[in-house]
Structures are given as C-alpha cells and as structure tokens.
Amino acid sequence: MSAVEVTQVNKIFNAGKQNAVEALVDVDLVVQPGEFVSLIGPSGCGKSTLLRLIANLLEPTSGSILVNGKPAKQARIDQDYGMAFQQSGLFEWRTVARNIELPLELKGWDKAKRRARSREMLELVKLGDFAKHMPWQLSGGMQQRVAIARALASHPKLLLMDEPFGALDEMTREHMQSELLQICARTSTTVVFVTHSIPEAVYLSNRVVVMSPRPGRITDIIDVELGSDRNEDTREDAAFYGRITAVREALRGVEMAAGARGIEDR
Amino acid sequence: MRLAWVTRVVLPPAVFGLVLFGAWELAVVVFNIKPYFLVPPSAIASRFVDNADLIWAAMRVSGANALIGLLLGAAFGVAMSFLLLRFRALDEIVTPLSIALNAIPIFVLVAVFNNMFAITSEVPRRLMVTLVVYFVVLVNVARGLRDVDATHVELMQSYAAGEWKILQRVRVPNAVPYFFTALKIAAPLSVITAFVSEYFGGSQNGLGNKITSNLATSKKAEGWAYVAGACLLGLAFFLIAVAIEAVSTPGGVGEPGREGG
Ligand SMILES: Nc1ncnc2c1ncn2[C@@H]1O[C@H](COP(=O)(O)OP(=O)(O)OP(=O)(O)O)[C@@H](O)[C@H]1O
Numbered sequence: 001m002s003a004v005e006v007t008q009v010n011k012i013f014n015a016g017k018q019n020a021v022e023a024l025v026d027v028d029l030v031v032q033p034g035e036f037v038s039l040i041g042p043s044g045c046g047k048s049t050l051l052r053l054i055a056n057l058l059e060p061t062s063g064s065i066l067v068n069g070k071p072a073k074q075a076r077i078d079q080d081y082g083m084a085f086q087q088s089g090l091f092e093w094r095t096v097a098r099n100i101e102l103p104l105e106l107k108g109w110d111k112a113k114r115r116a117r118s119r120e121m122l123e124l125v126k127l128g129d130f131a132k133h134m135p136w137q138l139s140g141g142m143q144q145r146v147a148i149a150r151a152l153a154s155h156p157k158l159l160l161m162d163e164p165f166g167a168l169d170e171m172t173r174e175h176m177q178s179e180l181l182q183i184c185a186r187t188s189t190t191v192v193f194v195t196h197s198i199p200e201a202v203y204l205s206n207r208v209v210v211m212s213p214r215p216g217r218i219t220d221i222i223d224v225e226l227g228s229d230r231n232e233d234t235r236e237d238a239a240f241y242g243r244i245t246a247v248r249e250a251l252r253g254v255e256m257a258a259g260a261r262g263i264e265d266r
Numbered sequence: 267m268r269l270a271w272v273t274r275v276v277l278p279p280a281v282f283g284l285v286l287f288g289a290w291e292l293a294v295v296v297f298n299i300k301p302y303f304l305v306p307p308s309a310i311a312s313r314f315v316d317n318a319d320l321i322w323a324a325m326r327v328s329g330a331n332a333l334i335g336l337l338l339g340a341a342f343g344v345a346m347s348f349l350l351l352r353f354r355a356l357d358e359i360v361t362p363l364s365i366a367l368n369a370i371p372i373f374v375l376v377a378v379f380n381n382m383f384a385i386t387s388e389v390p391r392r393l394m395v396t397l398v399v400y401f402v403v404l405v406n407v408a409r410g411l412r413d414v415d416a417t418h419v420e421l422m423q424s425y426a427a428g429e430w431k432i433l434q435r436v437r438v439p440n441a442v443p444y445f446f447t448a449l450k451i452a453a454p455l456s457v458i459t460a461f462v463s464e465y466f467g468g469s470q471n472g473l474g475n476k477i478t479s480n481l482a483t484s485k486k487a488e489g490w491a492y493v494a495g496a497c498l499l500g501l502a503f504f505l506i507a508v509a510i511e512a513v514s515t516p517g518g519v520g521e522p523g524r525e526g527g
C-alpha cells in the first residue's frame with residue numbers, strides 16, 4: 001500500500017468565475033512508505049496547493065487522493081498525518097509542552113499519556129528543558145523544532161511539511177535538515193516536503209518532484225540515490241553536486257518555458 | 267526585579283506629578299493668582315480631607331453607575347461578539363455601525379433616556395454607560411474572535427477539529443487579550459460617561475453634579491476636590507482592569523496580534 005497516491009488530480013480555484021486559477025493540472029504522484037519526497041518549483045506552481053490537497057485542507061476539482069490507502073478526508077479525520085508550515089504556528093497562549101499535546105488532546109488522550117508523549121517528543125527534538133516555556137521565549141529555530149515535535153506527536157506515518165525551514169538562517173537550516181533526517185529514520189516516517197532550495201531538496205530526499213507553473217504540473221521526478229546514511233560530509237560529496245546539477249537543469253527547463261523566478265540557488 | 271519595576275513603571279509618572287503640582291503651587295504664590303481663577307493644590311488637598319465623607323458618598327454614586335454599566339456593557343458586548351461570529355450576515359450590518367457609533371460622543375443620548383425614566387432614576391446613566399462600554403467591547407472582542415492566525419485554523423482542521431473545537435481552542439484564547447485591551451479602555455471611560463451623564467439632569471448626588479454645583483457657587487477648592495475624587499475613581503477602575511488582566515493571563519501580559527512564531 002502506498003503512503004500517498006495522487007491520481008489525475010486537477011485543482012481550479014474559483015472555478016467558473018472570472019478569476020479562476022488553474023492551480024494544478026493532471027497531477028499523478030505516488031509516494032512509498034518510508035520515502036522522503038520533495039516538491040520544488042517556481043513560486044506559484046502549486047506546491048502548497050498539492051500539499052494541502054493531500055492533507056485534505058482543500059478538495060480537488062477532479063481526480064482522487066489516497067493517503068494510507070484511504071480517501072484523503074478519512075485520513076484527515078483519523079489524523080493519519082502530521083503537518084508543519086513555514087510559520088511555526090505555535091499557539092502563543094500555550095506552553096511548549098501543551099502545544100505538542102494539542103493534537104493528542106483532540107484525539108481524546110488522557111493527561112498522563114499526553115504528558116509522557118510530549119516529554120518523549122521534546123527529547124527527540126532536543127528541547128527537554130523547555131517544556132514549561134512559552135513559545136515567544138524560544139528562538140525561531142527552537143520554535144520550528146517544537147512545531148515538528150507537535151507534527152510527530154501522535155506518531156503519524158506521514159509528515160507533510162511546507163517550507164518548514166524557510167524562515168531560518170543557513171546554519172540553523174542545515175542543522176535542522178540533519179536532525180529531521182535522523183528523526184525520520186528513527187521513526188520510519190514518510191515525508192512530503194515543499195522547499196525553494198535545491199540543495200535542501202537533494203540533501204533530504206529520495207526523490208525530487210519538479211513542478212512548473214501556469215498551469216501547475218509535474219514536469220520531472222529526479223531520483224537522488226545518495227543512500228540512507230547522509231551526514232554533513234554528504235554536502236561535499238561529488239554525487240551530491242551531481243544531483244544538484246540535475247535538479248537545477250530540470251528547473252531551468254521549467255523556467256525557460258515559463259519565464260518564472262523564485263528558486264533559491266543555495 | 268521588583269525594584270526595577272518600581273523605578274521603571276512607578277517612578278517616572280510619580281516624579282512628573284510631583285513636579286507638576288510643585289510648579290502649580292509655586293505659580294499660584296509667585297504670580298499671586300487669585301483663588302477665583304486658580305486654586306493651589308494645597309487648598310484642594312485640605313478641602314479634600316475636610317470633605318472626605320461627602321466626596322466618598324458622591325464617588326460611590328458615580329462609581330456604582332459606572333460599575334453596573336461596565337459589567338452589563340461588557341457582558342452584552344461579549345455575547346454579541348459570539349452572535350456576530352455565528353451569523354456573518356448580521357456582522358456585516360452591525361460591525362460598521364458599531365465602529366461609526368464608537369467614533370461619536372453618543373453619551374448625549376442620556377438626555378433622551380432621561381425623558382424615559384423617573385427624574386430621580388439612576389437607570390438612564392447606567393444605560394448610557396452600558397451602551398458606551400458595549401460598543402468598545404464588541405468592536406474589540408469581535409475582531410479577536412475573527413482575526414485568528416490562518417495557520418492555527420489549518421492545523422486544527424488537520425487535527426480533524428470542527429468549528430466548535432476551533433472556537434474553543436483558537437478563537438476564544440485569541441480574543442482574550444483583545445478583551446482586556448477593551449476593558450482597559452472601557453473601565454476609565456465608564457467613569458467618565460457616568461459623571462458626564464450627570465450634567466444632563468436627574469438626581470444631584472454624583473461627582474459630576476458636585477463639581478458643577480461647587481464651582482458655580484464659587485467654592486473653587488471644593489469643586490477641585492471633587493475633580494480629584496473623579497480622577498481617583500477613574501484610576502481605580504483602570505488599575506482594577508489591569509489587575510484582573512495580570513491575574514488571568516499567567517503566561518505574561520500581551521498585546522493583541524503578538525506573534526508566537
Ligand atoms: N485560496 C486560493 N484562492 C485562489 N487562488 C489560489 C488560492 N491558493 C492558491 N491560489 C493560486 O494557486 C496557484 C498556486 O499557489 P500555491 O500557493 O500552491 O503556490 P506555491 O507553489 O506554493 O508557491 P510559493 O512557492 O510561492 O509558496 C497560485 O497561482 C495562487 O495564486
């Protein structure tokens with residue numbers, strides 16, 4: 001059974017009206033369990049839209065989406081996935097621990113069980129001493145780690161992330177990438193990851209999905225094949241650069257076609 | 267830390283006040299200002315002490331009107347905010363109207379209310395305070411319930427939460443700082459409205475009446491002593507609002523719109 005199965009999906013915003021936007025056209029994508037897949041492409045090509053469709057925060061205009069073998073809506077109701085955004089989206093009136101416990105609270109877990117799990121998650125993201133802090137007492141990188149801990153709190157099989165490191169500085173970002181890989185390996189989580197950064201996509205992913213805008217579609221899927229034990233040395237590997245070049249060329253094709261911008265070359 | 271708070275928050279206004287009163291006192295003496303024009307603070311203070319019982323009685327009349335109006339207005343304002351959230355169509359009519367009414371001095375309406383009740387009734391004044399407070403609370407709390415972080419709502423949906431859970435876990439906590447902002451504006455405003463309402467007729471027992479009647483009979487220092495009483499009452503209401511906020515937001519006092527992320 002695939003973790004995610006997107007079949008012939010189209011998404012038109014404001015369909016039938018004057019301001020209709022063809023956000024996605026004929027999108028097919030299958031993600032296998034344990035896989036790390038990145039979506040990359042110029043601004044406005046529909047990366048966030050595709051992720052929201054998988055999360056069932058949006059309904060497709062046509063086509064079908066299965067998550068863990070169920071319709072996306074059922075998967076959402078069963079809380080089969082965790083989600084993280086560019087803004088950490090922490091609730092500023094809740095402590096760090098109670099932020100992580102929110103999805104569990106809504107699942108109806110009792111307090112002792114929630115406490116135990118939030119402690120476990122805080123250890124996982126190396127913030128064991130910050131349970132009682134308020135979100136604004138943490139740095140941006142720490143807040144993002146809390147958001148990831150929250151997304152992983154119910155041990156979902158699938159993690160959906162929309163530019164989660166987009167607002168972080170380069171150093172923190174690389175550090176968080178390595179941590180995310182370790183966490184996902186340890187918890188064998190499947191990830192669909194939206195990013196603007198080519199090196200980030202290559203470093204993290206088993207496959208990089210390249211998209212083009214107007215209308216949004218998948219133009220290329222690039223296998224990364226850097227093995228499963230990636231570390232800081234991987235970033236200096238010739239194979240790593242080779243894959244970066246491959247993704248860049250695929251994107252260049254997209255940009256030539258669309259005259260679009262918005263890809264970071266870092 | 268306590269000491270730092272005292273030097274930072276309490277000291278500057280206290281010093282400013284002392285300097286101001288000192289200059290006032292000095293000016294009255296040095297320029298030989300006549301008492302019918304301006305009385306010195308020392309005279310006001312001594313009249314305040316002499317008439318403490320009478321001032322306290324007047325403060326209780328105006329204070330009770332302000333308090334009752336404040337509580338009712340806040341309750342109706344909060345209740346209406348929830349109704350507006352539930353019925354969006356109503357919102358589109360009521361909100362622009364509230365904002366417009368909020369911008370004009372509607373307390374003149376008390377003259378209309380006075381005609382509707384017995385001459386000695388305190389109801390028109392309380393009604394007036396209720397109305398003024400209601401709009402302040404409504405405009406702020408409605409915004410707090412509505413303007414929530416889009417990411418928070420999407421997260422809640424990803425947790426399979428419906429509108430009711432979103433209201434409970436996102437909208438209400440988001441509106442809490444807006445409510446306290448409204449309360450800090452409304453509390454002193456309720457006092458001002460209560461005693462300004464007294465200028466439009468009715469019983470001659472509140473601070474507003476005492477100020478005018480004393481000033482009119484050339485008892486300037488007494489008039490000023492009642493003004494001081496009015497200041498104390500407004501300040502007390504504001505400080506109580508601040509204290510309630512501090513007690514009920516243990517995570518730290520915040521302003522609306524402060525970002526967590
Ligand atoms: N709610 C909406 N209503 C109307 N149009 C929308 C909506 N959300 C997205 N769009 C449009 O759909 C297209 C794809 O948007 P989307 O946010 O998925 O792009 P993206 O690839 O995530 O871009 P970015 O890299 O800038 O985040 C854009 O043209 C956008 O204007």
Ligand SMILES: [Mg+2]
Nearest residue numbers: 047048049162
């Ligand atoms: Mg996006």
